[in-house]
Amino acid sequence: SQQGEEDPQALSIQEGENATMNCSYKTSINNLQWYRQNSGRGLVHLILIRSNEREKHSGRLRVTLDTSKKSSSLLITASRAADTASYFCATDDSGNTPLVFGKGTRLSVIA
Amino acid sequence: DAGVTQSPTHLIKTRGQQVTLRCSPKSGHDTVSWYQQALGQGPQFIFQYYEEEERQRGNFPDRFSGHQFPNYSSELNVNALLLGDSALYLCASRSSGSLETQYFGPGTRLLVL
Numbered sequence: 202s203q204q205g206e207e208d209p210q211a212l213s214i215q216e217g218e219n220a221t222m223n224c225s226y227k228t229s230i231n232n233l234q235w236y237r238q239n240s241g242r243g244l245v246h247l248i249l250i251r252s253n254e255r256e257k258h259s260g261r262l263r264v265t266l267d268t269s270k271k272s273s274s275l276l277i278t279a280s281r282a283a284d285t286a287s288y289f290c291a292t293d294d295s296g297n298t299p300l301v302f303g304k305g306t307r308l309s310v311i312a
Numbered sequence: 313d314a315g316v317t318q319s320p321t322h323l324i325k326t327r328g329q330q331v332t333l334r335c336s337p338k339s340g341h342d343t344v345s346w347y348q349q350a351l352g353q354g355p356q357f358i359f360q361y362y363e364e365e366e367r368q369r370g371n372f373p374d375r376f377s378g379h380q381f382p383n384y385s386s387e388l389n390v391n392a393l394l395l396g397d398s399a400l401y402l403c404a405s406r407s408s409g410s411l412e413t414q415y416f417g418p419g420t421r422l423l424v425l
Contacts, residue, residue: 234413241400243316243418244355289354299345299368300404300414302354 206303207290213309220277222306224290225270231295233266235275238287238305247275247288282312314339316405316417324423325393333388333420337405343367344386345414346378347402355402361386362408390422398424 207224214220226233232251236244250257250266250273257264263276277284287307291300317336325331337344343362347355357370361380380386384405390397400421404414 232413236416241349241351241419241421243402244404244416246413246415249413291354297343297408299357299360299370300347300355301357302347304352304354 207288207306209306210304211307211309213311214280216280216282216310216312218280220280220284220308220310222275222288222308224273224275224303226273226290226292226301226303227271228292229294230268230292231298232293233264233273234291234293234300235262235264235273236289236291236302238289240286244289277308280308280310282310284308285310316341316403316415318401318403318417318420320420321418322421322423324425326425327393327395329393329424330389330391331393331422333390333401333403333422334385335388335403335405335417336385337403338415341405341407341415342384343406343408344380344384345404345406346386346388347404348372349400349402349419351399358388393424395424398422 234249235247248259261278266273287305289305291302319334345360346358349355359369360367364380375391377389400419402419403417406414
């Protein structure tokens with residue numbers, strides 16, 4: 202079963218705009234990660250945030266984590282057409298437990 | 313340094329047949345996990361192999377089995393294929409001695425007719 206939900210399910214924006222995706226989960230976690238998937242192929246790891254962290258940045262990506270609300274957000278700034286993909290959040294409750302994924306957000310960036 | 317590789321990339325089978333998918337982990341990784349991703353869904357954990365043994369298993373029937381070899385590569389076997397087994401099968405690897413995240417392969421897309 203899925204751990205949580207990303208929302209929105211689909212998002213369409215113009216190039217240069219910011220894209221925000223949200224993820225909610227159900228149980229306590231150790232880490233939360235965001236992945237990108239292009240055209241139904243392999244998952245590319247974007248960023249990991251630990252349960253004791255509240256915000257993390259990597260290039261144009263900004264991730265926040267609110268463990269009290271069991272939610273996370275991924276912000277992509279100054280989006281590009283190449284950012285068009287599906288984005289998934291995944292959680293684990295310890296270093297060696299399997300990742301539990303949401304259903305993903307399909308992002309379309311229009312040039 | 314090659315990342316995680318999987319073969320084949322695509323596969324078409326008919327109901328009732330058996331299939332074997334293969335995965336080579338990233339160099340230095342000793343733990344391999346398999347995930348099934350149905351169309352429009354997120355990946356779902358099938359099982360994990362470490363030291364040639366199945367260590368953890370998700371909610372999948374016994375028709376799904378696996379193997380890990382001494383060189384850490386792994387196979388996923390599915391018997392008595394059903395139409396619902398059509399999916400993208402993803403392999404992920406990590407190092408048991410590291411807090412580093414898992415790395416995913418490109419996947420094998422299986423179509424069952």
